[in-house]
Amino acid sequence: xxxxxxxxxxxxxxxxxxxxxxxxxxxxxxxxxxxxxxxxxxxxxxxxxxxxxxxxxxxxxxxxxxxxxxxxxxxxxxxxxxxxxxxxxxxxxxxxxxxxxxxxxxxxxxxxxxxxxxxxx
Amino acid sequence: xxxxxxxxxxxxxxxxxxxxxxxxxxxxxxxxxxxxxxxxxxxxxxxxxxxxxxxxxxxxxxxxxxxxxxxxxxxxxxxxxxxxxxxxxxxxxxxxxxxxxxxxxxxxxxxxxxxxxxxxxxxxxxxxxxxxxxxxxxxxxxxxxxx
Ligand SMILES: Nc1ncnc2c1ncn2[C@@H]1O[C@H](COP(=O)(O)OP(=O)(O)OP(=O)(O)O)[C@@H](O)[C@H]1O
Ligand SMILES: [Mg+2]
Numbered sequence: 001x002x003x004x005x006x007x008x009x010x011x012x013x014x015x016x017x018x019x020x021x022x023x024x025x026x027x028x029x030x031x032x033x034x035x036x037x038x039x040x041x042x043x044x045x046x047x048x049x050x051x052x053x054x055x056x057x058x059x060x061x062x063x064x065x066x067x068x069x070x071x072x073x074x075x076x077x078x079x080x081x082x083x084x085x086x087x088x089x090x091x092x093x094x095x096x097x098x099x100x101x102x103x104x105x106x107x108x109x110x111x112x113x114x115x116x117x118x119x120x121x
Numbered sequence: 122x123x124x125x126x127x128x129x130x131x132x133x134x135x136x137x138x139x140x141x142x143x144x145x146x147x148x149x150x151x152x153x154x155x156x157x158x159x160x161x162x163x164x165x166x167x168x169x170x171x172x173x174x175x176x177x178x179x180x181x182x183x184x185x186x187x188x189x190x191x192x193x194x195x196x197x198x199x200x201x202x203x204x205x206x207x208x209x210x211x212x213x214x215x216x217x218x219x220x221x222x223x224x225x226x227x228x229x230x231x232x233x234x235x236x237x238x239x240x241x242x243x244x245x246x247x248x249x250x251x252x253x254x255x256x257x258x259x260x261x262x263x264x265x266x267x268x
Contacts, residue, residue, distance in 0.1 A: 034228035035175075038168050039237045043160075051228045058143035059228070062150065062167045064160070079140065083147070 001025060001110055003067055003090055006046065009104050010094035012069065015076060017090025025066050027116035030102050034059045041065065042113060048101055054079035061087055071098045127191035134177045134184045136203065139227060142178040146171035149188055153195070162261055165241040166195050169259050172234035173199040179224050180204060181254065194243075197259040205251040213239070213247070 004021040007014060014021065030048035031037050034055055037047060043064035049056050052070050057080035060068045067090040070076070075093055076084060084091050094101055106112065111119065130152070132145045150167040154160075170186060177184035181203025189196040206212045213235050220230025239245040244260035 032228055033231045035231040035233040039233045053227060055143055055228050058147055062171045064164055
């Protein structure tokens with residue numbers, strides 16, 4: 001699915017990266033623990049998180065994430081928003097909670113990391 | 122600062138400066154990208170640098186991260202002045218953490234940092250003197266291009 005599909009499925013607001021919405025996303029993961037994201041994340045990941053500080057954006061950039069979705073209506077802080085803008089990292093914000101956001105994307109066929117890796121085998 | 126067979130750059134990291142935590146690693150990633158190193162190697166180096174930087178911010182007073190590039194490798198030498206680590210074997214175990222609630226609220230404290238630095242390194246060494254500080258040396262090999 002594309003980031004635009006993600007936006008529609010989650011009724012999300014685009015905080016930045018509007019011009020990249022037609023890019024494809026193939027795998028997603030969700031966590032509020034950044035060192036788990038650093039350990040288990042992968043390039044191209046759509047990161048869903050409730051952690052909206054600058055560390056969430058820095059972590060996404062470090063792991064070459066495709067985009068970040070903040071759940072529960074969270075918005076990036078000033079430092080995070082500035083960095084995402086500089087790096088062209090798309091950020092979406094949905095009012096939905098974590099469980100429902102993940103469930104909706106998963107049920108529309110967006111796989112998690114382990115499914116994605118298993119497909120490749 | 123030139124070193125034998127390579128170029129080094131030293132970055133200062135300030136303890137407890139949570140606002141800037143991660144900026145050095147983001148910078149290191151930019152430097153490696155400009156040089157045009159393989160993206161998978163850059164990603165591993167950036168992850169190792171970020172976890173090491175976060176540990177200095179969370180646990181130490183101050184520290185330095187020295188990035189050295191040679192024709193065959195990326196080196197990250199991380200040294201801090203801080204409490205040090207009493208039991209390195211324990212600290213290296215996945216899930217072991219002494220992070221405070223404040224650190225956990227920031228998304229850290231899973232006890233994954235040190236094991237993940239090792240996982241992303243081709244060579245990894247850690248040493249520590251309790252009461253003085255901790256040093257981590259990481260090497261990532263660059264794929265040799267046939268001439
Ligand atoms: N530079 C350091 N100085 C002093 N203690 C350290 C240092 N780095 C790590 N430690 C100790 O080792 C423990 C494990 O470190 P590690 O990076 O693996 O996990 P963490 O920092 O607790 O959590 P995470 O890295 O997942 O956010 C820390 O909780 C801390 O007690
Ligand atoms: Mg750590």
